[in-house]
Amino acid sequence: MIAATRDSHRGRELLGVVARMVYVLFSFGCLSTLAHAQVIVAAQVGDASDEDEKNLGGFQVQVDDSMATSFKDFERFAARKDWEKAFRAIGEIPSEKRVGMLKAGGGMIVPARTRIWQVVAELPAEGREAFRVFFDAKARELLSHIDADDAEPVADIKIARQVYDEYFLTSVGDDAANLLGDAAFEQGDFRGAERYWRAILDHHPNTELGELRIQVKRAMALLRSGRGRQYAALLKDIEQRFPGETVVLGGTDVDPATFLKSLQSDSGLLVVEQDSQANDVTIAAGSLPAETPTAWRLQYLSDKGKTLMDQSVRSNYWYRNGVETYVPPFTSLGSRLICNWFGIVFAIDTTTGKLLWRSEKFDKLHSQFAQMPHSQTNIEQFAVVAGGDTVLAISLNTERLNNYREPFRLVAYELDTGKERWKSESVGPLKNESFIGQPLILGDNLLVTTHGRNESKFTLRSLKLSDGSENWSKELGTASQVQKSRRYQQQNPVPVFLQTDDAVLVLTNNGALIALDSLGKEIQWVLKFKGPPSSSGNNMFWYGNEPLEDVIALHSQGAIVEEQGVAYFKEACSNELFAVDLSGPKVLWKRPVAVEAVLAGADEERLYVLTREIMAFDQETQKLQWSRRLPIAGGGLSAIVGRDTVYIFTNRGIYCLDKQNGTKKSIFRGADLESNGGWIEVVGDRLVCVSNMAVTAYRPPWSDGISTDTTTQPAATSDPATSSEPPESSDISEDTSG
Amino acid sequence: MKPESRLRRTLLLSVLLSATWLVATTQAEEKSGITVMGVGKVDAKPSIVELTGTINGEAELAGDAVTKFRGNRQSAIEAIEALEIVGLTIEGTGVSVNSAMTQQQMQAIMQGMPAQGDSAGKLAVSEPLKLTLVGVEDMDTEQLLETLVKIVDAGKDSGIVIGSMPTNMNYGYRRGNTRTPLAKFKLTNVDELKAQAYEKAIADARKQAERLAEISEVKLGPITGIREGNLPKNNQQQVVYYNPYMQQQDDSDQFTSTDLRDITVSITLQVDFSIVEDGGE
Incomplete structure (x- = not known):
């Protein structure tokens, strides 16, 4: 294939010389027209928003200023259509120097390599032609060093990479991209391979490599990388646009659709559904009748503990960090639910309600309650996630819960037994790091952010799930600290990860959304927007009986969801809800919402946002469709967006609202009326509610249609007072009063 | 003595005598x-019970505030009417549109400082509702309590702020007064x-x-x-x-x-x- 490509280069060389002559003549003939065009284009290219971007505050990503200067020269000359100077300027930034970050306007910051490549690839027709005239010969000369039978493919790849980065618009740019795509595919980097092949189709529409052939390769890459939706769409497109056409693959003429379908069936479950069946919330439908049985209830905060907590809050009314309305984070995996209650991690079998294991006794926290309301600890930093056979918790040693700025540690437990596998304190480079934000498990590795004690510079780390050893780390940026609770020093924002089909998104909760590649290693782009307000202007006076500010009482957290290639997010401490088209990326819209609002869910049409009311926004128009006031009293703002119903767990029961208009279908009082409400989730055939006191599971009506596994046991009784499964050991019974 | 001055003196004397007689007569009557x-x-027994509640719609955008207010009002009225309590009436007492302050702005004002923060603030559309239940005198205490609890529960479930809030929050906070009466019992006859x-x-x-x-x-x-x-x-x-x-x-x-x-x-x-x-x- 490469040899054939090189044959065609001779013809292209001749064409290039002719084109160059035509270009020179054309340039002289059009001088007067260019003079006029310069003004208009220069105004478009001018970066007038630089100053505005500086004032955005919040998360700061380091930008390469020296490279930005050279790049601005290019943009200036390109705007004037002074191509010779423009290309000379870009020539001063060779491929190997394009390693920093550059601003791309509109709050976007992208890697220099991407930014320069993108700007060149999107030159106007005249600029593209000029580019070819100037660089075609050099690119072809470079690519000619590649030999198909070369024993050193690494060197070939390096050359192809240089051609792709610096001379993609030349007549051999598509060949270089194709070569890189093949190499990436062979190395298992299917997403990278798809990107290279897509670039050919986007920027070399008349490629001699053949569109059908490239599309088939793209489809294979999509299939291999498990991006089922894109694969299905592309397969459909191939079937419609190339009916009856064949393509030569491995020396054989094949029908592309048949070939791809056979690949799909051979690969079994390569079209990954992300274990969506396990906790499929769309099975939730209809209202919960009053007789909905309680499957089990586990009270982790005993009555004695509650009394101590209340006393502590009353005694420390002057401070108050919202500890009394805090609902612990939880995660679920299969039929297990795992909570992290101020560092005590415990797992429950959601089918039986049996407490499988816990890291410590629940009442160990009682002695800490007295200090907790005025502790410096950022209680929003506790996190838990499970993957494979491991549970990861971001925790503090309960003994040091109220220590001044005690670093949060990452601890790995065995999912089945709760046995501690490793902890960050024992891993060399992580010893002094404080972990922040729920880790993201990617296969055998995990992605997590850390910062030094008393620092706000965030480092992104990839660790091995098995032992916590570090694969790599890189600086992500510097956060602007935020003061939320009363009379306390500022705290770092807690970032949130979201894995999409081809990227990992990091919502900083500090005025930036960062897109990483699928492995989370390389930054693809950063979208900067208004950061949290400076704390300097905040009032520092409170009255004793003053109600807690909503943002503290509701423990508002940032959240991000992705629907059909659009990321919707709302940061903590921000009053804006965003919709960003990830393919651009491009901000589709943003709208004001309350600072304490939390993006609780989404379906195909709407976004559901919670404060002390639930609001449904139209995804397309950003218009508020309906809202309903709810008796929400504490943290754990969440909603199950079911097939036709939205379920919210409040301190007056579970509200079942019609998705279309918010009309109340029913209020199921349940067994947690003494709590503040909190998280709600469908776990298998159970509807699980996690409050500030207990974890309760119900058997919803829709569970009758779900086939449970063979280990499923019927719930003991529907009476919450007696329904908790007997604990495994006597000490548990002391703590669980339910 | 001139006859004019004598006449004047006689008249004066007559007036004085008359006054003295009047005073003496009055004192004699009082006594x-x-x-x-x-x-x-x-x-x-009280014959009606009145509950007050407030429907509120508050948002950054005026359109959102109105949508919220309408939604909350509709759901509140539907919830109360669904109780089908004989003799219960709901009466709106007038919609008001206000600029809502943030909690921080309120705190600043309490301190006698200018309200800081986003000057645009929120917009609040609210309406006090009066819920009146008649025929209370014919109910026994248990029956009445049960009915009241139903109304209060339905109100709270539907997001009505039941009870009248003091207009001066600072006063309440400073005195630790966090209880407000929910119902008022009244006589009609x-x-x-x-x-x-x-x-x-x-x-x-x-x-x-x-x-x-x-x-x-x-x-x-x-x-x-x-x-x-x-x-x-x-x-x-x-x-x-x-x-x-x-x-x-x-x-x-x-x-x-x-x-x-x-x-x-x-x-x-x-x-x-x-x-x-x-x-x-």
Whole structure:
């Protein structure tokens, strides 16, 4: 294939010389027209928003200023259509120097390599032609060093990479991209391979490599990388646009659709559904009748503990960090639910309600309650996630819960037994790091952010799930600290990860959304927007009986969801809800919402946002469709967006609202009326509610249609007072009063 | 002496004499009567219960605030009507549109400092609702409580802020007053009860006067005057304390209780009786 490509280069060389002559003549003939065009284009290219971007505050990503200067020269000359100077300027930034970050306007910051490549690839027709005239010969000369039978493919790849980065618009740019795509595919980097092949189709529409052939390769890459939706769409497109056409693959003429379908069936479950069946919330439908049985209830905060907590809050009314309305984070995996209650991690079998294991006794926290309301600890930093056979918790040693700025540690437990596998304190480079934000498990590795004690510079780390050893780390940026609770020093924002089909998104909760590649290693782009307000202007006076500010009482957290290639997010401490088209990326819209609002869910049409009311926004128009006031009293703002119903767990029961208009279908009082409400989730055939006191599971009506596994046991009784499964050991019974 | 000056002196003397006679006559009349205070009390069960609630829609965008207000109002009214309680009516008392302050802005104002932050603020659309339940006197306590609980529950479930909030939050916070009455029990047949109380007050006054006359060995004559209210007392300073919870009261508020108990209609009359001289008339 490469040899054939090189044959065609001779013809292209001749064409290039002719084109160059035509270009020179054309340039002289059009001088007067260019003079006029310069003004208009220069105004478009001018970066007038630089100053505005500086004032955005919040998360700061380091930008390469020296490279930005050279790049601005290019943009200036390109705007004037002074191509010779423009290309000379870009020539001063060779491929190997394009390693920093550059601003791309509109709050976007992208890697220099991407930014320069993108700007060149999107030159106007005249600029593209000029580019070819100037660089075609050099690119072809470079690519000619590649030999198909070369024993050193690494060197070939390096050359192809240089051609792709610096001379993609030349007549051999598509060949270089194709070569890189093949190499990436062979190395298992299917997403990278798809990107290279897509670039050919986007920027070399008349490629001699053949569109059908490239599309088939793209489809294979999509299939291999498990991006089922894109694969299905592309397969459909191939079937419609190339009916009856064949393509030569491995020396054989094949029908592309048949070939791809056979690949799909051979690969079994390569079209990954992300274990969506396990906790499929769309099975939730209809209202919960009053007789909905309680499957089990586990009270982790005993009555004695509650009394101590209340006393502590009353005694420390002057401070108050919202500890009394805090609902612990939880995660679920299969039929297990795992909570992290101020560092005590415990797992429950959601089918039986049996407490499988816990890291410590629940009442160990009682002695800490007295200090907790005025502790410096950022209680929003506790996190838990499970993957494979491991549970990861971001925790503090309960003994040091109220220590001044005690670093949060990452601890790995065995999912089945709760046995501690490793902890960050024992891993060399992580010893002094404080972990922040729920880790993201990617296969055998995990992605997590850390910062030094008393620092706000965030480092992104990839660790091995098995032992916590570090694969790599890189600086992500510097956060602007935020003061939320009363009379306390500022705290770092807690970032949130979201894995999409081809990227990992990091919502900083500090005025930036960062897109990483699928492995989370390389930054693809950063979208900067208004950061949290400076704390300097905040009032520092409170009255004793003053109600807690909503943002503290509701423990508002940032959240991000992705629907059909659009990321919707709302940061903590921000009053804006965003919709960003990830393919651009491009901000589709943003709208004001309350600072304490939390993006609780989404379906195909709407976004559901919670404060002390639930609001449904139209995804397309950003218009508020309906809202309903709810008796929400504490943290754990969440909603199950079911097939036709939205379920919210409040301190007056579970509200079942019609998705279309918010009309109340029913209020199921349940067994947690003494709590503040909190998280709600469908776990298998159970509807699980996690409050500030207990974890309760119900058997919803829709569970009758779900086939449970063979280990499923019927719930003991529907009476919450007696329904908790007997604990495994006597000490548990002391703590669980339910 | 000139005849004009003599005439003037005679006229002056006549006026003085007349005045002296008038004063002497008045004093003689006051001394001849008996004045007593009569009190008449009638206890009655309240006949209506009033609950107040507030529907609120608050948002950064005016359009959102209106959508929220409409949604909350509709759901609240539907929830109350769904109870199908006989004699329960809902009455809106007027929509108001206000600029809502953030909690931080409120705190700043409490401190006498200018409100900081986003000047655009939020917009609040709100409407106080009056929920009135009639026919309470025919219900027993259990039945009434059950009905009230249903209304309050439905109100809370549907997002109505039940109970009237003090207009001055600072006052409440500083005094630790976090309780506000949810329901007010009222009388409706006040005129009828007042008439009964008047009769009782007159009877009470006559009884007292007769007793005084008997002790004084005089004969009680007819009533010569009636005044409503207590006798004025000398040297009494009236101190009015500022209380933001105390709203402007109308006549019906006098016969209102925040507790479920009998309400007393009390009338105090000052009644003057004449004394009939022996052999007189």
